[in-house]
Amino acid sequence: MLPECFATGFLSLLVMPTVISVEHLSKTYRLGQISTGTFTNDLKLWWAKMRGKPNPLLRIGEKDIGNRNGEELWALKDVSFTVEQGEVLGIIGRNGAGKSTLLKILSRVTAPTSGRIRVKGRVASLLEVGTGFHPELTGRENIYLNGAILGMSRLEIDHKFDEIVDFAEVEKFIDTPVKRYSSGMYVRLAFAVAAHLDPEILLVDEVLAVGDAEFQKKCLGKMGDISQTGRTVFFVSHNMSSILRLSKRVLLISKGTIENLGQPEKVVDSYFKIGTDSLSHREWINNQDAPGNDMIRIRSVRVINEHMQTIETVDIRKKTGIEIIFEQIQLGEPIVPTISLYNKEGQHVLIAIDTNNFWENPCEIGFHTCTAWIPGNLLNEGRLSVSIALNTHSSGAAIRQAVVRDVVVFQVLDPLVGDSAKGRFTGKWGGAVTPLLEWSRNYQAPITTSGK
Amino acid sequence: MIIQPQRSLLDLRLGELWRYKDLVMLFVRRDFVSVYKQTILGPLWYLIQPLLTTITFTVIFGNIASLPTDGLPQFLFYMSGTVVWSYFANCLTKTSETFVQNANLFGKVYFPRLAVPVSILISNLITFLIQFAMFLAFVLYFVLNGTSIQPNWLWIALSPVLMLMMAGLGLGFGIIISSLTTKYRDFRFLVQFGVQLLMYATPVIYPASSIPERFQWVIQANPMTPVIEAFRFAYLGAGTVNLNHLLYSFGFMLVVVIIGSIIFNRVEQTFMDTV
Numbered sequence: 001m002l003p004e005c006f007a008t009g010f011l012s013l014l015v016m017p018t019v020i021s022v023e024h025l026s027k028t029y030r031l032g033q034i035s036t037g038t039f040t041n042d043l044k045l046w047w048a049k050m051r052g053k054p055n056p057l058l059r060i061g062e063k064d065i066g067n068r069n070g071e072e073l074w075a076l077k078d079v080s081f082t083v084e085q086g087e088v089l090g091i092i093g094r095n096g097a098g099k100s101t102l103l104k105i106l107s108r109v110t111a112p113t114s115g116r117i118r119v120k121g122r123v124a125s126l127l128e129v130g131t132g133f134h135p136e137l138t139g140r141e142n143i144y145l146n147g148a149i150l151g152m153s154r155l156e157i158d159h160k161f162d163e164i165v166d167f168a169e170v171e172k173f174i175d176t177p178v179k180r181y182s183s184g185m186y187v188r189l190a191f192a193v194a195a196h197l198d199p200e201i202l203l204v205d206e207v208l209a210v211g212d213a214e215f216q217k218k219c220l221g222k223m224g225d226i227s228q229t230g231r232t233v234f235f236v237s238h239n240m241s242s243i244l245r246l247s248k249r250v251l252l253i254s255k256g257t258i259e260n261l262g263q264p265e266k267v268v269d270s271y272f273k274i275g276t277d278s279l280s281h282r283e284w285i286n287n288q289d290a291p292g293n294d295m296i297r298i299r300s301v302r303v304i305n306e307h308m309q310t311i312e313t314v315d316i317r318k319k320t321g322i323e324i325i326f327e328q329i330q331l332g333e334p335i336v337p338t339i340s341l342y343n344k345e346g347q348h349v350l351i352a353i354d355t356n357n358f359w360e361n362p363c364e365i366g367f368h369t370c371t372a373w374i375p376g377n378l379l380n381e382g383r384l385s386v387s388i389a390l391n392t393h394s395s396g397a398a399i400r401q402a403v404v405r406d407v408v409v410f411q412v413l414d415p416l417v418g419d420s421a422k423g424r425f426t427g428k429w430g431g432a433v434t435p436l437l438e439w440s441r442n443y444q445a446p447i448t449t450s451g452k
Numbered sequence: 453m454i455i456q457p458q459r460s461l462l463d464l465r466l467g468e469l470w471r472y473k474d475l476v477m478l479f480v481r482r483d484f485v486s487v488y489k490q491t492i493l494g495p496l497w498y499l500i501q502p503l504l505t506t507i508t509f510t511v512i513f514g515n516i517a518s519l520p521t522d523g524l525p526q527f528l529f530y531m532s533g534t535v536v537w538s539y540f541a542n543c544l545t546k547t548s549e550t551f552v553q554n555a556n557l558f559g560k561v562y563f564p565r566l567a568v569p570v571s572i573l574i575s576n577l578i579t580f581l582i583q584f585a586m587f588l589a590f591v592l593y594f595v596l597n598g599t600s601i602q603p604n605w606l607w608i609a610l611s612p613v614l615m616l617m618m619a620g621l622g623l624g625f626g627i628i629i630s631s632l633t634t635k636y637r638d639f640r641f642l643v644q645f646g647v648q649l650l651m652y653a654t655p656v657i658y659p660a661s662s663i664p665e666r667f668q669w670v671i672q673a674n675p676m677t678p679v680i681e682a683f684r685f686a687y688l689g690a691g692t693v694n695l696n697h698l699l700y701s702f703g704f705m706l707v708v709v710i711i712g713s714i715i716f717n718r719v720e721q722t723f724m725d726t727v
Binding site: 029104105106107108109110111112113114115117118119120131132134136137141144145148149150151153154177 | 453456471475489
């Protein structure tokens with residue numbers, strides 16, 4: 001132990017000291033049910049096992065998949081990295097990649113299955129805002145209770161009490177039970193306590209952060225402040241622009257392992273390139289369930305890139321395809337495929353129909369695939385939901401034959417490297433579309449009136 | 453600080469618990485303040501509850517069923533039983549809910565989980581002391597009115613040990629059950645009426661001396677029996693106690709606390725994955 005301390009101390013003269021070192025960290029969850037849920041059933045199961053009998057709780061004909069000892073999900077698998085003091089580490093990855101598990105282990109909410117983490121300093125997270133607030137207690141009492149839950153001593157809270165109250169702007173109501181607070185006051189007070197914790201290491205999970213946009217902005221601001229003062233910040237986000245703005249290094253987690261760790265731009269770029277996800281692919285195996293009628297049914301919809309791979313996240317600069325596979329069951333009238341995109345606010349961003357003249361004749365019986373290509377540099381950042389309709393037309397009006405709403409979703413992301421419509425700006429922009437327009441400029445020299 | 457998979461069985465991190473002593477005290481305060489907020493009688497409820505129970509017992513078991521009371525005034529006999537028993541019962545039921553009640557809190561932030569059961573013991577101890585003071589006031593009232601009561605001063609001096617035993621038994625059983633409820637919800641229901649049934653297996657509404665000789669071992673096997681009888685013997689001068697029974701109870705308490713701590717320690721690290 002001693003030589004190790006010495007070594008770290010010596011190195012700190014040269015570089016910033018390591019505050020967190022994660023060594024071969026793994027975490028497994030058992031898939032399916034943890035147990036049968038009741039004690040008596042577990043006993044029955046155990047008793048049957050002891051006698052070598054099959055699981056008595058299974059229905060006849062059901063297969064014992066043996067999830068009790070069998071399948072395990074590796075939420076994290078052999079993850080190792082170190083973080084230096086004062087570093088802001090962005091963590092990105094798809095849902096279920098293991099980001100939140102990592103934060104949970106770091107904040108000691110749950111224990112790892114193997115491996116270990118050495119941590120120097122107090123860890124706190126902004127995701128636990130308002131945790132442990134008791135509605136019957138007054139603001140004052142809750143500040144002390146919440147502070148203590150987060151690990152502050154009474155003395156520390158005494159010192160910071162006035163500051164906290166000031167920050168939360170609740171002086172007048174400090175002796176009122178918090179159940180009478182407006183939700184805004186409640187969140188402000190809760191955040192004020194967390195913000196005055198002064199941890200050496202701060203964990204922020206933007207996905208879990210409560211509150212409105214204003215509040216999240218405050219969180220981000222606080223993170224910025226904290227990193228300025230030489231503290232270390234772990235920052236989980238799906239918002240690439242915040243990641244790029246705030247992080248010094250980015251960790252990309254995929255399926256529980258480190259996919260990439262390093263310079264923000266590079267890692268975010270590699271994030272766009274990985275994997276498939278079911279959110280952006282929908283398929284109907286069974287003819288009966290497929291949307292449509294006796295004439296025509298939609299069998300599959302997916303979001304694809306230029307290489308025909310299913311993608312969930314779309315680079316704003318690249319063209320994206322919406323691929324529809326439908327089955328013509330009986331001969332009928334000519335079909336017009338239609339796609340619509342809706343953004344997160346429910347705004348109808350675009351509608352497009354296929355105007356190719358090969359749709360003028362009825363389709364042959366069998367499977368047909370058609371793909372709508374949306375050009376790059378058109379859609380704005382954010383989540384888009386796709387709706388599909390196969391229409392026939394009768395004197396100018398559309399008659400719906402097969403419709404499916406919000407069938408797949410995809411995420412448009414701007415890697416912010418400067419060649420998108422945002423140029424060198426990094427913030428969030430409004431507008432349903434952000435096309436790269438053709439701009440022109442004229443120059444008019446000032447007219448000089450002074451005679452020489 | 454090092455975060456790693458499993459700690460050794462008995463590494464309870466009591467040092468860390470000590471650092472969080474402010475939190476424990478704030479939990480105690482929260483329990484107290486939140487209980488009687490928005491009630492008219494407020495803290496008086498702490499007295500009304502045992503008083504009403506005692507009156508009920510006196511009427512039903514004393515007057516209607518005419519159970520013996522070791523020659524003690526019925527009112528004092530039942531009150532001593534009720535007050536002492538409810539400390540144990542409250543410790544047990546409240547600590548048994550530790551994980552399920554606090555799942556939300558435990559899921560978001562780390563602090564020594566033992567802070568919750570420990571704070572429950574303390575806040576119940578305060579309740580107990582208030583109620584016990586009321587009991588002593590009634591004893592005094594009866595003595596002033598000419599009832600002859602012979603308290604045993606030596607045994608009174610042992611009261612803290614008796615309280616420790618009750619607290620230990622309540623805590624031990626409570627944390628064992630709370631650890632089991634993270635996996636099996638059955639135990640929550642078991643506690644509800646289990647505690648009530650246990651009361652009838654403990655000399656709360658009858659004296660141990662009223663049990664026939666051949667069933668004495670049954671009643672004495674209950675670790676709470678010597679505690680209640682000793683309390684009565686100490687303050688009212690009547691009861692069946694000997695040192696062996698008390699030592700047995702004490703040993704029982706230690707075993708339960710140790711087993712409870714080991715299980716609690718195991719469960720607290722990963723229960724978030726199963727709850």
